[in-house]
Amino acid sequence: MKKSVGKLKGFTINFLPYSEIRDLDSTKRIRKVLDIILDNSILILQGRLKPEEETRLIEDTMSMIGHLKNFKGVELAVISGNGSNGFFGKMRMRFANAISGSDFGAITIIGPATIVREIKRNPKKIELFLNK
Amino acid sequence: MAIKIMKNFFMRVFSNIFKKKREIKLGFYGPPNAGKTSLANRICKDFTGEEIGSVSKIPHETRNVQFKEQVEIDYNGKKMMFKMIDTPGIATKIDYEDFLKYKMKKGESKKRAKEATQGVIESIKWLDDMDVVVVVLDSTENPYNQVNITIIGNLAARKTPVLIVANKIDMKKSDIKRIEAAFPEYDVVGLSAKYGTNLEEFYESIFKLAKKI
Numbered sequence: 001m002k003k004s005v006g007k008l009k010g011f012t013i014n015f016l017p018y019s020e021i022r023d024l025d026s027t028k029r030i031r032k033v034l035d036i037i038l039d040n041s042i043l044i045l046q047g048r049l050k051p052e053e054e055t056r057l058i059e060d061t062m063s064m065i066g067h068l069k070n071f072k073g074v075e076l077a078v079i080s081g082n083g084s085n086g087f088f089g090k091m092r093m094r095f096a097n098a099i100s101g102s103d104f105g106a107i108t109i110i111g112p113a114t115i116v117r118e119i120k121r122n123p124k125k126i127e128l129f130l131n132k
Numbered sequence: 133m134a135i136k137i138m139k140n141f142f143m144r145v146f147s148n149i150f151k152k153k154r155e156i157k158l159g160f161y162g163p164p165n166a167g168k169t170s171l172a173n174r175i176c177k178d179f180t181g182e183e184i185g186s187v188s189k190i191p192h193e194t195r196n197v198q199f200k201e202q203v204e205i206d207y208n209g210k211k212m213m214f215k216m217i218d219t220p221g222i223a224t225k226i227d228y229e230d231f232l233k234y235k236m237k238k239g240e241s242k243k244r245a246k247e248a249t250q251g252v253i254e255s256i257k258w259l260d261d262m263d264v265v266v267v268v269l270d271s272t273e274n275p276y277n278q279v280n281i282t283i284i285g286n287l288a289a290r291k292t293p294v295l296i297v298a299n300k301i302d303m304k305k306s307d308i309k310r311i312e313a314a315f316p317e318y319d320v321v322g323l324s325a326k327y328g329t330n331l332e333e334f335y336e337s338i339f340k341l342a343k344k345i
Contacts, residue, residue, distance in 0.1 A: 051285035055256045058224055058282070062249040065226055066242075073225025076278050113225035121276045123313075 011040050011115050018047040026053050030060060033110060037074055042111035042128075048078045049108065057110075075116040079126055080106045155201065155215040156342050159262035161255065161287075163279045164191040164221030164248075166270045167299040169198075170325035172218040176200045178331075184218050190234045192248035194220045197258055207335040212342055219258060220251030222279050259286055263345050264293045264338065271298035271322060272305040275314040284315065293341040298322040301329060 014036050021029045030053060036043045049057065054076075061073050109119060109128070118129040160168040173183040185198045200216040228245035232238065265287050269275055287294050296315055298308040301322045308322040321337050323330040 051282065051289045054278075054282045055259070055286055058222065058279075059253050059256050061224060062226070062252045065249045066246050072227040073223070076224055078278060078281065113227065119278075120274065122274065123276070 011042060011111075014041040014043050016043060016045045018045070021045075026050070026056060029053060030057050033057065034060060034064075037110055037112050038068070038071070040112060040115060042109065042116060045108040045110070047108070048080070048106040070114055072113040074110055075113055075119050076108065076110040077119040077121050077126060078106055078108045079121070155213045156345065157217060157261060157263040158214045158338070158342075159217045159219060159258065159265045160268055161219055161259075161265055161283050162221060162268040163270070163273075163277060164223055165189075166221065166268045166273075167325045168221065168268045169194050169218050171266070171268055171297065171299065171323075172198075172200070172216050174325050174328055174331065175205065176203060176216060179203050179205055184216060190231060190236070190244075192221060192223075192226070192244060192251065194218060195244070195247040195251040196220065197251075197254050205335060205338070207332075207339065210339055212339060214342075217258065217262065219255040220248065222252050222255050222283060223248075224279060226252075259290065259292075262287075262292055264295070264341050266295050266297055266338070268297045268299050268325075269311055271300050271308055271311060272303045275311045280314075284318070293344050294318055295334075295337050295341055296320045297334065299325055302327055 016032075016036070021032060024032065029049065033043060033045070033049075034057070048054075057074075057076075064071055065073055109126070111119075111128075115130060116128060117131045120127045120129065160172050162168050169185045169187050173185065173187065176182055176184045180200065180203055182200070184200045185194055187193060197220070198218045200218075203214045203216050205212050205214060226245050226248050228238075228241040231241035231244050236244065267280070267283055267287075269280060284294060284296075296311060296318045298306070298311045298320055300306055301308065302324040306322075308320060312320045319337055319341075321330065321334050323334055
């Protein structure tokens with residue numbers, strides 16, 4: 001059955017703590033992320049996906065374009081928070097990240113391109129531009 | 133025993149004469165319209181007389197991975213053999229309506245969008261096969277783009293040597309410093325693929341990186 005992503009009537013912001021995906025394998029993790037996005041939601045994920053999961057997400061997204069009505073892809077941005085905590089702060093962060101396999105200080109924002117037109121970022125701020 | 137030694141000696145001599153020089157697989161990665169094909173064309177034209185692919189102002193002109201084998205770069209008395217691999221631009225979204233702005237017809241735009249999505253998937257699949265990668269960024273654009281970060285993050289995870297090229301330095305809005313600040317742990321070479329500016333520094337950096345593999 002062909003799924004379809006409807007025209008924008010509204011959207012929700014969905015916060016996902018890392019604990020929700022920690023025990024999932026990469027395939028299930030990406031599935032979970034995509035399910036939220038396909039539900040017309042902007043996902044705010046605690047932590048970040050692994051680099052190979054990020055590319056896998058892009059691949060899966062690309063293969064959906066043209067198959068799901070009105071789906072044009074995603075906008076995503078990762079804000080990494082381990083920049084200026086001093087030497088010991090950085091060490092603690094690296095230790096926590098090594099144990100968990102994820103960047104705990106990071107936040108990932110992913111939204112469907114039908115809702116999120118652009119995510120502009122620079123080291124100090126992040127701006128979400130939504131489609132009218 | 134003596135016959136075996138002689139046989140090994142001749143085998144080595146002849147295989148060295150006839151075998152092709154080892155090619156270093158040099159990939160060109162980056163977001164759409166950063167100038168990957170323009171740079172690959174410039175290098176291929178200089179050393180083989182032929183180009184690798186067509187360029188256009190319309191994004192996603194390269195929709196298939198393109199190769200040029202046996203490209204011997206001869207710079208400052210040093211020579212190295214490369215296989216040039218030009219990849220389609222990586223994006224997280226593709227909307228056929230964006231192509232309509234370039235006066236393309238609807239059917240043609242839809243076809244281009246479909247091919248572009250397949251091109252992105254192909255580019256990602258090729259990440260595993262590269263020896264050295266040149267990440268080409270448009271120096272007039274904001275470098276804090278997740279596609280750039282994802283590409284470089286993936287190459288770092290694979291321990292693939294990376295050179296970042298800040299292309300389009302001939303443009304007024306070009307800002308190499310912004311790219312250097314975004315990726316402080318990488319070498320950044322500013323150049324203009326269109327006009328062939330500062331290619332010497334590019335070749336120097338590529339030779340340096342190629343020695344690491």
